[in-house]
Structure formats: structure tokens, C-alpha cells
Amino acid sequence: MTVVPRTSALSHANASGTGCADRPVIVEHGQREVFCGLTSIIWLHRKIQDAFFLVVGSRTCAHLIQSAAGVMIFAEPRFATAIIDERDLAGLADVNEELDRVVAQLLSRRPDIRMLFLVGSCPSEVIKLDLPRAAQRLSRTHAPAVKILSYSGSGIETTFTQGEDACLTALVNELPQETDAAIPSLLVVGSLAEVVEDQLNRLFASLGTFDVAFLPPRKAEALPAVGPNTRFLLAQPFLTDTARALTERGGRHLPASFPLGARGTTDWLHAAAQAFDVPDAHFRDVTRAGEERAKRALEPHRFRLAGKSVFFFPDSQLEIPLARFLSEELGMVPLEVGSPYLNRRIMAAEIDRLPASVQLSEGQDVDRQLDRCKAAKPDLVVCGLGLANPLEAQGLTTKWSIELLFAPTQGYDQAGDLAALFSRPFERRARLEVPGCN
Amino acid sequence: MQLTLWTYEGPPHVGAMRIATAMKNVHYVLHAPQGDTYADLMFTMIERRDRRPPVTYTTFQARDLGSDTAELFKRSVVEAHDRHRPDLMIVGASCTAELIQDDPGGLAAGLDLPIPVVPLELPAYQKKENWGAAETFYQIVRALTKRPHQVAASDERRQDRRPRCNLLGPTALGFRHRDDVVEITRLVATLGIDINVIAPLDASPADIARLCDADFNIVLYPEIAMNAATYLKRTFGQPMTKTVPIGVGATMDFIDELGALAGIDTTEARATLGSRLPWYSRSVDSTYLTGKRVFIFGDASHVVAAARVAAKELGFTVAGLGTYSREFAREVRAAAESYGVEALITDDYLAVEERVQELQPELVLGTQMERHIAKRLGIPCAVISAPVHVQDFPARYSPQMGFEGANVLFDTWVHPLMMGLEEHLLAMFRTDFEFQDGAAPSHLGPGRVDATSAAVAAEPPLPAAANSTAETLEGPVAPKWADDAETELRKIPFFVRGKARRNTERFATDRGVTTISIETLYDAKAHYSR
Numbered sequence: 001m002t003v004v005p006r007t008s009a010l011s012h013a014n015a016s017g018t019g020c021a022d023r024p025v026i027v028e029h030g031q032r033e034v035f036c037g038l039t040s041i042i043w044l045h046r047k048i049q050d051a052f053f054l055v056v057g058s059r060t061c062a063h064l065i066q067s068a069a070g071v072m073i074f075a076e077p078r079f080a081t082a083i084i085d086e087r088d089l090a091g092l093a094d095v096n097e098e099l100d101r102v103v104a105q106l107l108s109r110r111p112d113i114r115m116l117f118l119v120g121s122c123p124s125e126v127i128k129l130d131l132p133r134a135a136q137r138l139s140r141t142h143a144p145a146v147k148i149l150s151y152s153g154s155g156i157e158t159t160f161t162q163g164e165d166a167c168l169t170a171l172v173n174e175l176p177q178e179t180d181a182a183i184p185s186l187l188v189v190g191s192l193a194e195v196v197e198d199q200l201n202r203l204f205a206s207l208g209t210f211d212v213a214f215l216p217p218r219k220a221e222a223l224p225a226v227g228p229n230t231r232f233l234l235a236q237p238f239l240t241d242t243a244r245a246l247t248e249r250g251g252r253h254l255p256a257s258f259p260l261g262a263r264g265t266t267d268w269l270h271a272a273a274q275a276f277d278v279p280d281a282h283f284r285d286v287t288r289a290g291e292e293r294a295k296r297a298l299e300p301h302r303f304r305l306a307g308k309s310v311f312f313f314p315d316s317q318l319e320i321p322l323a324r325f326l327s328e329e330l331g332m333v334p335l336e337v338g339s340p341y342l343n344r345r346i347m348a349a350e351i352d353r354l355p356a357s358v359q360l361s362e363g364q365d366v367d368r369q370l371d372r373c374k375a376a377k378p379d380l381v382v383c384g385l386g387l388a389n390p391l392e393a394q395g396l397t398t399k400w401s402i403e404l405l406f407a408p409t410q411g412y413d414q415a416g417d418l419a420a421l422f423s424r425p426f427e428r429r430a431r432l433e434v435p436g437c438n
Numbered sequence: 439m440q441l442t443l444w445t446y447e448g449p450p451h452v453g454a455m456r457i458a459t460a461m462k463n464v465h466y467v468l469h470a471p472q473g474d475t476y477a478d479l480m481f482t483m484i485e486r487r488d489r490r491p492p493v494t495y496t497t498f499q500a501r502d503l504g505s506d507t508a509e510l511f512k513r514s515v516v517e518a519h520d521r522h523r524p525d526l527m528i529v530g531a532s533c534t535a536e537l538i539q540d541d542p543g544g545l546a547a548g549l550d551l552p553i554p555v556v557p558l559e560l561p562a563y564q565k566k567e568n569w570g571a572a573e574t575f576y577q578i579v580r581a582l583t584k585r586p587h588q589v590a591a592s593d594e595r596r597q598d599r600r601p602r603c604n605l606l607g608p609t610a611l612g613f614r615h616r617d618d619v620v621e622i623t624r625l626v627a628t629l630g631i632d633i634n635v636i637a638p639l640d641a642s643p644a645d646i647a648r649l650c651d652a653d654f655n656i657v658l659y660p661e662i663a664m665n666a667a668t669y670l671k672r673t674f675g676q677p678m679t680k681t682v683p684i685g686v687g688a689t690m691d692f693i694d695e696l697g698a699l700a701g702i703d704t705t706e707a708r709a710t711l712g713s714r715l716p717w718y719s720r721s722v723d724s725t726y727l728t729g730k731r732v733f734i735f736g737d738a739s740h741v742v743a744a745a746r747v748a749a750k751e752l753g754f755t756v757a758g759l760g761t762y763s764r765e766f767a768r769e770v771r772a773a774a775e776s777y778g779v780e781a782l783i784t785d786d787y788l789a790v791e792e793r794v795q796e797l798q799p800e801l802v803l804g805t806q807m808e809r810h811i812a813k814r815l816g817i818p819c820a821v822i823s824a825p826v827h828v829q830d831f832p833a834r835y836s837p838q839m840g841f842e843g844a845n846v847l848f849d850t851w852v853h854p855l856m857m858g859l860e861e862h863l864l865a866m867f868r869t870d871f872e873f874q875d876g877a878a879p880s881h882l883g884p885g886r887v888d889a890t891s892a893a894v895a896a897e898p899p900l901p902a903a904a905n906s907t908a909e910t911l912e913g914p915v916a917p918k919w920a921d922d923a924e925t926e927l928r929k930i931p932f933f934v935r936g937k938a939r940r941n942t943e944r945f946a947t948d949r950g951v952t953t954i955s956i957e958t959l960y961d962a963k964a965h966y967s968r
Contacts, residue, residue, distance in 0.1 A: 031496070035473055036473025059449045063447075085439060156472065300967065420967070
């Protein structure tokens with residue numbers, strides 16, 4: 001509702017990266033057409049295979065997760081909602097006792113679960129239900145079979161991918177301390193598809209003999225150790241609090257761009273190579289084939305996408321790295337790039353490489369942003385599912401942003417797939433000969 | 439506190455959204471935190487609506503809780519009014535806003551907007567989606583219809599015109615509401631009855647004000663329209679229909695009811711109108727449907743109607759039935775009793791699953807949830823009720839109500855079942871290897887896996903030299919897969935794996951590569967990338 005042009009110098013004195021220092025950013029606090037942090041459970045519950053996510057919330061929370069991504073393909077999901085009802089609110093039932101009962105019921109149904117996350121929601125935050133304490137209490141009850149943690153995915157505190165950030169932050173506190181004799185190791189932070197992890201593992205193995213671990217791990221029981229010899233790379237851009245928590249545990253953040261596209265992946269890997277003193281010549285030898293292959297895969301898409309303009313609505317915080325990839329590697333022209341939250345330090349390497357003409361925006365007032373979008377007449381709009389069909393109906397070409405999170409997009413061998421996600425809407429329009437299309 | 443894996447209904451404010459979105463020139467200001475906007479995508483994606491639902495979410499955040507969320511709400515109402523210029527505004531709170539007790543109704547009333555504002559009290563921790571829809575529709579009807587004394591003065595003389603009715607209940611995101619409305623409108627017109635207003639679907643606030651001009655009301659979906667119809671009956675003396683016209687028998691009863699309410703003779707209509715269902719059911723190939731045990735679950739009206747069709751029009755045996763609509767539990771219990779079964783009244787998906795498992799029916803008629811249960815248990819299933827899925831908005835005309843609706847029911851319930859003779863063959867030759875799970879249909883030729891394993895078994899592995907000789911003499915042979923490349927290939931989703939395998943082999947053959955490594959796999963992937 002209020003539009004406050006802001007420069008980073010005013011509020012982010014510690015911002016690094018010269019290119020973004022003078023960029024004006026539209027900061028809006030209005031109606032937001034975004035998901036809350038609970039939505040991250042959609043992929044987290046598949047990623048950590050022996051973990052279960054129990055949302056403590058309302059029917060709205062249950063309905064959200066069920067509706068958000070059409071995840072009902074999993075008949076027995078590893079998430080559920082403990083729906084707070086009137087009796088809990090009126091004090092007729094002790095909410096903590098109720099929660100203990102529900103957790104016991106759940107764990108007896110799913111004896112395969114090794115880690116249970118109690119996930120806070122808007123209602124549980126507003127009634128000040130102390131989930132960290134409940135997690136401690138329940139951990140004692142169900143130890144050693146199940147470890148119980150908590151974090152908040154509430155909409156009043158988190159947007160979409162910040163749910164993963166909060167979950168991983170909770171997990172960081174559980175990581176074992178590395179031994180004093182530990183040799184420097186690399187921790188890759190952020191959910192990645194298994195096929196991507198495997199590819200990256202092979203590249204790291206060719207680069208040098210350092211240990212590599214991933215957070216979150218595939219098994220909650222296989223938590224990597226952390227300490228002063230841990231160097232960490234963010235594989236996802238939305239992990240502000242996780243990065244802070246790792247730093248507090250002694251880990252050292254390796255600033256880099258994100259592994260999207262050929263150049264993005266090389267730069268990202270290079271940050272690791274430098275930290276582990278991999279000679280540049282060897283780095284080039286190891287990455288050359290993958291980078292060349294990624295560039296070959298991008299070529300046909302570059303032909304389709306170069307010169308096309310793109311407008312990003314805020315969704316996952318991936319917007320800025322994606323805009324960098326589209327502009328730098330595919331020749332697209334980003335107009336406005338919206339992000340629900342802008343972390344200038346983590347984004348520094350990306351923002352510096354965006355063309356000067358790009359308008360950044362943080363937060364949202366959806367009606368105003370739609371006005372700007374219509375005025376800008378972009379060739380492609382990247383937006384959430386609530387906006388896509390209405391914009392298509394107005395003649396705009398859209399790409400749903402949620403797919404950019406769900407599809408494996410990182411690394412050399414996914415660069416072509418990532419580009420295809422953006423070129424497919426154009427190809428579709430070109431193919432269709434139906435009224436209303438072209 | 440209740441452990442919930444899946445929920446049949448959303449919260450009550452989603453019901454209110456279904457009313458607001460169905461109507462024209464209405465705007466809903468919802469006091470809600472960030473994230474509640476997820477509900478928009480059900481309308482734009484599941485129903486494929488071409489515009490956003492007319493809802494403004496105040497989007498308060500944690501930092502607003504300490505300051506003034508009431509101010510934020512008022513600002514949102516004023517801005518929404520300025521931008522959208524609706525003829526009616528409805529205001530209310532979602533579950534979280536209910537806890538902070540800002541009183542949206544009182545705040546909005548204080549703004550003196552030049553349009554009617556209907557405040558909604560939808561208790562999110564007690565009630566659910568259908569209740570919210572019914573309450574919202576009722577509140578809008580109550581607020582906008584004229585007062586009884588105004589009607590009495592302006593009423594036309596009944597004998598000077600054709601009978602006239604309202605069609606009440608269809609909403610946005612309703613299960614086949616779009617097509618039911620078309621079917622019933624057509625049927626009503628055939629009988630010589632005019633439709634005064636259809637609401638809430640496509641009705642404007644001005645249309646709601648005209649509801650009292652009808653002689654009676656058709657209640658298409660009692661879950662949504664019963665409260666409003668009861669109010670209209672009490673206030674304006676408008677009677678209402680009681681039959682939900684799903685199935686041939688119910689549609690006939692519905693016609694009789696309309697005849698009585700409108701004071702018209704329906705003998706001719708009854709004689710000339712009809713469905714293919716009765717003949718298809720009598721046709722000899724349908725004899726194998728006899729006594730098939732069905733389990734029925736969904737909203738109350740659809741379940742009661744489906745049970746009648748299943749038992750009396752298809753000759754199935756109702757093995758069990760139930761509903762998640764607690765508000766209509768009485769009606770469902772009564773129906774269950776007439777089929778000699780006990781009704782399952784629950785909104786717990788796990789309880790429904792348990793009942794299905796216990797009953798082992800031959801067909802499940804349910805919602806999308808039961809479709810998952812049935813799939814897991816290997817039981818055929820047809821969907822008869824909300825909650826909706828994108829597949830419940832088919833491109834083709836596909837009503838559930840009226841005579842065409844009966845045709846649709848016959849097809850969609852019978853097709854998932856194994857056809858008569860096929861069923862016998864499967865039972866007789868159960869051990870046939872092609873009837874096993876995972877066997878490729880025989881008309882597609884021998885499965886690839888079998889061919890390969892047979893070849894491996896029959897031939898001893900060739901020494902490397904022989905292999906290269908074969909290549910020089912007979913041209914290129916199929917390249918071999920290195921173990922790690924084969925493993926990598928298996929990580930590709932099954933539905934594109936075959937294509938990836940073919941492309942990689944072709945790529946390798948073209949380049950004279952004899953052993954496919956992981957590198958070859960990805961080189962090929964890059965090559966074919968488009």
C-alpha cells in the first residue's frame with residue numbers, strides 16, 4: 001500500500017557488491033499473492049525420507065498444503081496437520097496435552113519416522129503456543145526412537161521458501177560438532193534433487209579430496225557435522241537464517257552466485273575450488289566438459305528467448321538468480337524482478353550482474369504490481385498459480401514460478417531443462433492455432 | 439485437536455469465496471495473513487477461471503500484530519472499494535484474524551461506504567467450507583432482498599404470467615454446477631416454467647434483490663442453498679423443491695414436484711422426456727452389474743442421490759455409505775437405514791479408508807480422496823462429489839443432474855468396472871503370466887525386459903575381440919551401457935526413461951561410441967535438449 005523507494009545505503013549498511021548499491025528498489029507492503037512457509041513442506045517431506053512434518057494449525061493450513069501443489073498424489077504423505085479446534089481455544093482442553101496425544105497417535109501409526117518437525121502456523125503463533133518447548137518435552141517422551149524439533153512456517157513470519165530456511169535452521173542446531181582433528185570439508189546447503197546431488201558429488205570428487213555433505217540430508221539420521229573447518233555453499237538463495245546459524249556454529253560461507261546455468265554453475269563450483277585450493281588449471285579441466293555441454297544445451301533456447309522481455313512477480317527468492325541466468329546466458333531482458341525478501345549480501349554476486357535497467361522490487365502490493373506489469377507489456381511473466389491464468393486470459397504469456405522450484409534445475413546438466421521451462425510457453429503459443437492465441 | 443492427513447472441506451472463508459467468486463460485482467475483503475491467498479489458485483487452476491477471485495486479503499504480518507491491524511483492515515476496505523467499485527462488499531476474517539478479534543463488520547460499517555456491506559461471522563475453528571458458503575449466501579440474500587411489505591405492494595398478478603422460479607445453490611468451484619445449471623434450466627423451460635434468478639452463480643446483487651419475485655425456489659444443492667431457501671420461504675412464503683434431481687427416478691420425482699409447485703400438468707413431459715440409462719441398465723450385457731457391492735461417500739446430497747441410482751437404477755448393492763457433511767447427517771442416516779447399512783458420518787479420511795478396506799467393495803463412488811483410497815486398494819472408483827479436482831471440470835458437457843446427467847452417471851460408474859466376459863477370463867486364467875502385475879499388454883508385443891533377459895540367458899557373453907569383429911563385419915552394434923550409466927538412467931522418471939534410453943543409444947551409435955558412460959548419457963541429453 002505504501003511504495004517506498006529505497007537504496008541499500010539507507011538500510012543495509014553492510015551490503016557488499018558495488019553494482020547494487022545505487023539500485024533503487026521498490027519496497028511494498030500490501031496484499032501479497034504468495035504462499036506461506038508451510039508450503040515448503042511439499043518438497044521437504046520428500047527430501048528427508050525418515051522425517052515427518054506435523055503442522056500445528058487450522059483447517060486453512062491443512063487445506064493450503066493439500067491444495068497448493070496438488071500433492072494428493074501421495075496417498076500416505078509424511079505430513080499432517082494437528083487442527084486446533086474450539087475446545088483448545090476455549091481452554092476446555094489443554095492444548096499441550098492435546099498435542100502430546102496427537103503426536104503419540106501419529107508416531108504409533110508411523111513407526112518408521114525418526115525425526116518429527118512440529119511446524120508452527122499463524123494460529124499457533126498468535127495463541128503463543130510454545131512449540132520449541134513442546135518439542136523438548138516430546139523429545140524426552142519419545143527418545144531415542146524419534147527426535148522432535150520445531151520451527152515456524154507461519155505466514156505472518158515466513159514466505160514460501162523461508163519455510164525451508166526455518167526448517168534447516170532448526171536442523172543446524174542439531175548437527176553434531178566436528179572433531180578437533182577434522183579436515184576442511186564442504187557443506188552444500190539447500191534442498192536439491194537427488195540426481196543433481198549425485199552430479200555435483202562427482203564434480204566435487206574430481207576437483208579434490210575434500211569431504212562433501214548435503215543439508216538437508218536424505219536421512220534425518222545422517223546429519224553432517226559442522227564446525228570451524230566447515231566451508232558451506234548455498235545451493236538455494238533463500239537460506240538467510242540457515243547461513244547465519246551455520247556461521248554461528250563456526251562454518252564459513254563461501255559467497256557465490258547460484259548454480260543455475262553454465263556460468264552460474266561454474267562460478268558456484270569455483271567458490272568451492274578456491275576455498276579448497278584447487279589449482280585453476282585443474283578446475284578448468286574438470287569443469288570444461290560440463291560447462292561446454294550446458295552451453296550446447298542452452299543454444300537452441302537462446303535462439304528462442306534472446307531479446308524477449310521478462311517480468312518476475314515475487315515468489316521464492318529465486319527470482320534474482322533466475323533473472324541473472326536469463327539475461328546473462330540467454331539474452332533475455334528482465335524488466336521488473338520482484339522478490340518476497342531481498343538479502344543483498346547473499347544476492348550480491350547475482351545483482352551485480354543484472355543489467356542496470358532492471359527494476360528490483362521487494363515485498364508486494366499485488367494490484368499495483370499488476371498495473372506495472374500491464375504497463376510494461378512483458379513478453380513473459382513469471383508468477384504464481386493464482387495469477388497465471390488470469391494473465392494468460394489477458395493475452396500475456398506466463399511461466400508458473402512453482403515449477404522453477406520443483407523441477408531439478410541446478411548444475412550443468414539441468415541448464416537446458418531450466419531454459420526449456422522458459423521457452424516452452426513461447427513454443428506453445430507458436431504451435432497453437434486456436435482462437436485467442438496469436 | 440484433530441490429526442488430519444487430508445481434509446474434505448476447506449475453512450468456512452473458502453466457502454464465502456465460492457459465493458463471492460460465483461457472483462458479479464461483489465468484492466470480499468478478508469482479514470487474513472500472508473499465505474491465505476493460496477485459495478485463489480483453486481479458482482484459477484482447478485476451475486481454470488480467467489480472472490482472480492474478487493478477494494482482497496489484508497495480508498497482515500507479525501510486525502503488524504503489535505501495531506494496528508484494524509487500521510490495515512480499514513485501509514484495505516477503502517482501497518478495494520476505490521479500485522474495484524463493487525455493488526456489494528462482504529467482509530470477514532480468516533482463522534488467524536478471528537483470533538485477533540478486530541471486528542471486520544464493525545470496522546467496515548464505520549467507513550460509511552456508499553454500497554451495502556455484509557459482515558460475515560464464520561467461526562473457523564468450528565465450521566467448514568460448505569457451512570461458510572451457505573451462511574454467506576444466506577446473509578447476502580437476507581441483506582439484499584426487499585422487505586415483505588414492499589413485495590406485497592409490487593407483486594404482479596400470478597394468473598397473468600407463466601410460473602416462475604429461482605435456481606438456488608450453484609457456486610464457483612462446485613462439482614459439475616456449471617453443467618447442472620444448464621441441464622436443469624433446459625428441463626424447467628421445457629415444462630413451461632420461467633427462471634427468475636439463478637444464484638449465486640453469475641448473479642449480481644441486483645438479481646438477489648429480485649429473488650422474491652419468483653413463485654418458488656429450486657434448491658439444487660441443499661448444502662449451500664437450504665438456509666437461504668428456508669429464509670425465503672419464511673419471509674416471502676416461497677415454497678421449495680426437496681428432490682435433488684440426480685438419476686432418472688429422482689428427475690421424474692423432481693418433475694412431479696415442479697408440476698405441483700407451478701400448478702402445471704407434467705404428464706406429457708414425463709412421457710416424452712427420458713434418459714438412455716433405463717434401457718442400458720436393462721440391456722443384457724448389464725447383467726454382470728447385478729449386485730456389485732458399492733461404497734458411497736461424499737457430500738450428503740450427492741451420496742443420498744447416488745445410493746438411489748446405484749441400488750434402483752443400476753442394480754448394485756449398497757455395501758456402505760457415508761458423508762463428511764455433518765450438517766446433513768440425519769438425511770444420510772435415514773438413507774443408509776433404507777439400504778440396511780450403517781452410515782459413516784466423519785470428516786476423517788483415515789476412518790473412511792478403514793471402512794473401505796473392511797468392506798472391500800467392488801466399486802467406490804466417492805470424492806477425490808476416495809479415488810486415492812481406491813487406487814491404493816486396487817478397487818475401481820468413480821468421483822461423484824466435491825472436493826473437486828481439475829478433472830472434475832471436464833471440457834465436455836457433463837452434468838450429474840437431469841436426464842443427461844443420468845446418462846453421464848451410467849457411463850462414469852460402469853466404465854471403471856471390468857466388462858462382463860473380460861472379468862470371467864481373468865478369473866478363469868488367473869495364473870496366465872500376462873495377467874500378472876507389470877505384464878505388458880500382449881497386443882503391444884513382447885515386453886522389452888523379457889526379450890533382453892531371454893537373450894542374455896541364451897547367449898554366452900562375447901569376448902571383446904569377437905565383439906569388435908562383429909562391428910566391422912556387420913556395421914554398428916547396439917552400444918553397451920556401463921553399470922553406472924545404467925544406474926544413472928534409472929534416476930530418470932519412468933515415463934521419459936524409455937525416450938532417454940533410445941536417444942542416448944542413437945547418439946552413441948552415430949558417434950561410434952561402444953560403451954555408454956554417464957558422460958555419454960548427458961552429452962546425448964544436451965544434444966537433444968530443446
